[in-house]
Amino acid sequence: MICASSALSLDVQPGAYDAAGVYQLLAVEPNLTGKGVNIALVCRSDTYVDSDPQNDYRPDISLKCFQSSDANFYDDLIGESGISKHTTQIASILTGVDANAFHPEVGEFSYTSIVPKSRLNVYEFWYFVSDYVFTGQLPKDDVLTMSLGWSSESWWSRGIDSMVENYGFLVVAAIGNGTEAYDLPLYPAAGANVLAVGVADSKGTLFEFEAPDPNHSTIGPTLDGRCKPDIIAPGNCLVAAEDNTYKASGDFSSFAAPVVTGVASMLIQKAKSDPNLQIAASGFSGNCVLKSILMTSAKKFPGWHKGFDDASDDYEYPLDFRQGAGMVDALSAYNLLISGLQRDGDVNDLGWDLNMIEADNTIEKVYSFQTGSEEKVLTATLVWNRVYEDRYPFNLNLNLWKDLQLVLRKIDSNNETIVMDMSDSPVDNVEHLFIAVEPNSVYELVVSNSQNVQTKGTAAYAISWQLR
Incomplete structure (x- = not known):
């Protein structure tokens, strides 16, 4: 079990970020706020009419926590845009700030996202697929995150893998929410070149996390026998809700993926600012460097074991089917990067x-x-x-x-x-x-x-x- 550190004051939230090493890293490098980093957040519309998306994919930027956020929107849909609660919660993990937040379980606290000074470019899913994936065009972003998925591979999921390979572009995606949702890892997370994120189980707390529960976090292998997820992260975070309130998001990989994206953004900011590290965020297989560093630096929970329970397959299966390489650790990843x-x-x-x-x-x-x-x-x-x-x-x-x-x-x-x-x-x-x-x-x-x-x-x- 990994707990929020005793040094973490209850007036700083979310506690999940502490378990992921974010606050420890900020104690060492307080300027790693995401400044200069562009994050692509690709979201589905919440509602469809005759298979047509209805443009309700945006975070509610009228909320107090987004007042200083740099958010931009990209779609080609006609009509008024609508709000997605799901996207709002994800966006608040990445860019939200509220010095006077409140939650009944923790009282008054200062809500701070992982990379509050990053630029958040929010794309409607089918717009992104048609304008970037289909055309093979690279968006002007440093990292992309997707908390959505389908149970089978498609041309567009392969197109995302192709984009990653061609441009060295890190894509982070949620693996799925366990056997209660789908049996197999979801695409695009199940794609070979994508960093797939599972969710560490919180047992309903905001401060303690342990190995994933297969009922909440989809486990591997994929249909073709590959190991997924690649890494796990806390998912039960305090996130922005309507009327400037905050709620626990629950153990869902949709919220674990942006935690990893935020950590990756901190690494990208550091790499871009140091000529000796810039290749780690470059178009020449930079995604491989970041993926490798995040996985090597991850913390393993008890019970970590390659592949199936039988040790005879350990050479053939590189990762644990529940934990991947383990729980993201921001400070350890940073130390590995700057080495x-x-x-x-x-x-x-x-x-x-x-x-x-x-x-x-x-x-x-x-x-x-x-x-x-x-x-x-x-x-x-x-x-x-x-x-x-x-x-x-x-x-x-x-x-x-x-x-x-x-x-x-x-x-x-x-x-x-x-x-x-x-x-x-x-x-x-x-x-x-x-x-x-x-x-x-x-x-x-x-x-x-x-x-x-x-x-x-x-x-x-x-x-x-x-x-x-």
Whole structure:
């Protein structure tokens, strides 16, 4: 269980952000307010007439918490625009501020969103699909979030995967609300290149969170056997409601996804402001760097286990079907980001790389590190993008199929290598390791082409690692 820290005063809310490491990060970097970051929020209209959306997709920006927000709207619908309670709640997680808020459970408090100074560009779903996804055009945003989904893949969900691969654009999406809603992870979150977010269970509290309940947060695998979600986050937040009130949102992935989006926006702001880190937010596979960092830095709840309960499949399934890589941790992700890019060779015990590997089974990218005097746990995540055709219907491009593996080797006292662990999924484009390592030892993280199938073409990949 992860609780809001004892240092958190009850007059600062939402407490869920504390469990996600947001307030801890702000204590270190108070200027990470989202300034200079453009967030695309793609929302469905709440009502439809003869399959036509009725333009009620917007947050209620008349509420007090949005008075200082920079919100813009994009649609091509005729008639008056309408308000969506769902979108209002999501938007308040990202950009709302109210110094004089009240909730019966916590009394008076200061309501502060994760990135209050970010620019929020709200797109009606079908407008975004027709004007950006279908045309293959990149919106002028730094990150995109979607708290919606369908149970089956479609041309537009593949088009979003294609957009991610072509532009290195991070897309964050809600995985679904468990067996009470759908049985399978929802698209676009189930897409190979999208960061899929599940919801940590709160048991009805605003301060304590634990591993997801499958009744509230959809679990993997996908229909084709891939691991989803990628990460989880608190979803039960205090959010804006009508009449300038606030309510608990409940354990829904719709509200966990913007929490992760807010954390990613803080990282993007930092990366854009530092020339040494800008590649992490660049169009060259920047989404892979951010996805890898967020997953490596995540905290695992008790019971985390790769794939099914049987240990025999651990090499093939990189993630836990409920938790993904674990709970988002903003401060840990920030520390991993600022550790900086480190090329293969001798590296520190905390770092990341964005690199390329040719389609040759003899090539290895080796990251060698020395452990200290204390026993610690290594977490490492390898991410690359699936390639899709760049026009409708955006089918998966099997001619450019890439399959990588991640291996941990130890160098013993005789200078011989011993394989300690590996992650080699035949279908995922994520590999993940989580293993205790011995003190005062030399280890190697090795990226190479998988033996499962012949990789076609050079693969761009991101890897990150940390000991803690």
